[in-house]
Amino acid sequence: MTLSRIRGARLVAVAAVLALGLTACSDGGRQETTDNSGGGGNAPGSSGYTIAMITHETPGDTFWDKIKSGAQQAAKDEGVTLKYSNDPDASKQAVLIQNAVDSKVNGIATTLVTPDALAGSVKAATDAKIPVVGLNAGIDQYQKLGALMYFGSDETVAGTSAGERIAAAGAKHPLCVIHQAGSVSLEARCAGAKSAAPGTENIQVNGADDSSVTSTLQAKLAQDKSIDYIITLGAPIALDALKAKDAAGSSAKVVTFDLNAEIAQQVQDGKVEFSIDQQPYVQGYLAVSSLYLYLKNGNDIGGGKPVLTGPSFVDKTNIDKILPFTKTNTR
Template identity: 70%
Template sequence: MTLITPRKLLGAGALLTALAALTACSGGGAQPADTADSSGGGGGDSGYTIAMVTHETPGDTFWDKIRAGAEQAAKDVGATLQYSNDPAAEKQAQLIQTAIDSDVDGIATTLATPDALAESVQAAGAAGIPIVGFNSGIDQYKDVGALMYFGSDENLAGATAGERIAEAGGKHPLCVIQAAGSVALEARCAGVKSAVPGTENIQVNGADDSAVVASLQAKLQQDPSIDYIVTLGAPIAMDALDAMEQSGSEAKLITFDLNADAAQAIKDGRIEFSIDQQPYVQGYLAVTSLYLKVKNGNDMGGGLPVLTGPSFVDASNIDTILPFAENNTR
């Protein structure tokens, strides 16, 4: 079994505690508000505008948590949040340029396709606008010019998931990639394969649930030796459950990421476990880091990525986590 050695990374839990003190001591800090708009209004107004640009595919509920965390952070520090998204790399790059042209105070962006975004990320730096990466691009963020990074180590997450599969006797996992060209998704499957060499990848269209179900059903009927299905997003896990039922597959299911439906499926024993990257925390830290950078010149992570995962959710802790998943914060 090939093991991946964890890098020395700053954990998000300890960082959040420090952030509470930092934002409280910074003059522009604000207390959390009850409203859900994405502007300031948490009890103070720093006057800062922070842009968040993601590769969100419309309809993917995963991003609701990213945005919820970002909006809460904006309220807490009294900033205005401008959120935009496009799954096409060239259009995401245009959105970053739009934020630059708008002269925002800071930019947080996902880096699922870092090569395509490098020019726009570097343009932000050239314009004197601090830009941080989050969610995708942990191995590339420095190369493209982002100052900090907040997310899960996807290679480590995949390898750890693979180790759990191997310990349970799994030999032929099917790793389901729902978005072509995403470095984070490819890293997850590569990590699983490092621990279980019999891992096979399948590409599906994550924007079409019925197509996902049809593709997986056909694959499971064709190859009954598949003993584990590894989905890389909670909505895809729910599609996989439908495909398993329709195909009569006896494979076990694990998933990356979490939503209320997947959390309930873990509680019900239909999903073995989830590898959670805590997207709410990613959104929250990305916005807060930019506020502190602009106001105080603060950096986070000591030149290393700040980890928000992997965090495992299974039968041992689902009762604690389920209410937070239902509240859209976990």
């Protein structure tokens, strides 16, 4: 998939500069953090716009560093004041969206991983004439909730792609690890994998607690030696799976969604077969820039369709090129 639908010279330029090959999100459950950012190429706030970004980030999950890095760079480039906040608890994320509405920001970018729980607060934004764009999660729900645009990966397609690849490699009994209950993105990934690799079994773990993830997977792998692939849906969970696999004496191969510097190194070393990247940096960048262009010019990025930033396979054939960018939070 490509970013060919992206309109606007500024967005096209950044995509070219980044030279990023295209590719959900990584979820969990810890505490809220808040960050106000601006500055850089243009003076912070020089555009006159304040944009709020609200996500379901689990603090400590490196995936979100890339989302924020992209959003902050866009804010600098456009002279936007960026207000970032997050909470993995759906009801608390809804409160953060409502807080942004009450503070009269000019635009809101939000993840929609639990769309039903966020519908009321998103409606409050649209009722207040505040434009909303979705990113990272909620590709099938964003228009129903009233969001104007969406930037992310089609998680069903991504899951199916993973399933097809491991099925072609001989997978008979993959284990798909869901690390946040109720996440539509994670469920779509596992459902896609199962559609292509029918022997896929799901397991629920507590993504907020790495030691719990490791022990749960270790017990499962020790109990069932027929598991031949472990599909993790976030880079930190893949690291937990590698520990569990070794402790259980399992020969299962590990594949994952999403990327960080550690997992990129594991791919290069051959310990992780491949990663499916959705380019979170691009998601963060385009979410902020699209709102800026909408507010300034009335631009509609994507023409009423989601802008796809993935999926893309990262494996031994391209890891040498991609690895350096993982260390700067741009890939």
